[in-house]
């Protein structure tokens with residue numbers, strides 16, 4: 001990971017985004033407080049929905065990432081949840097946008113924290129992991145932000161190959177659910 005990455009925190013803000021007053025060093029931390037206009041900004045994690053999609057032959061739907069971060073790495077389909085959107089809806093939307101696969105039932109597995117490097121900033125993210133079973137991957141095709149679809153027997157996946165720490169951590173939750 002790039003050493004020059006900066007954490008998303010109040011220390012990044014040199015001026016108030018509302019009134020442009022110079023930021024006070026003592027306001028740095030998990031929230032930005034502007035002493036001039038009273039503007040407050042909380043540095044909370046973004047939320048994302050990610051899905052382990054499995055077909056009737058016990059194959060897992062993996063994608064090869066087209067863009068940074070982790071360009072070229074294997075990942076699970078998913079993405080950021082929009083404001084006002086349910087995580088379940090985001091999971092279905094992202095899987096459809098990235099792979100063309102329509103999900104029906106979703107089972108919530110677990111959450112794991114992640115750090116998402118993007119254009120020099122390290123964003124804190126809370127990933128929500130789901131499980132979905134589909135009858136077939138007949139409609140699976142690489143779409144938005146995806147270079148390749150990889151359908152792999154679950155037992156042949158090495159979780160260490162997955163792009164993000166949160167995905168590698170969620171692997172144990174996925175295995176515990178499917179073998180329960």
Ligand SMILES: [Zn+2]
Pocket residue numbers: 016017018019020021034035036037038039
């Ligand atoms: Zn201000």
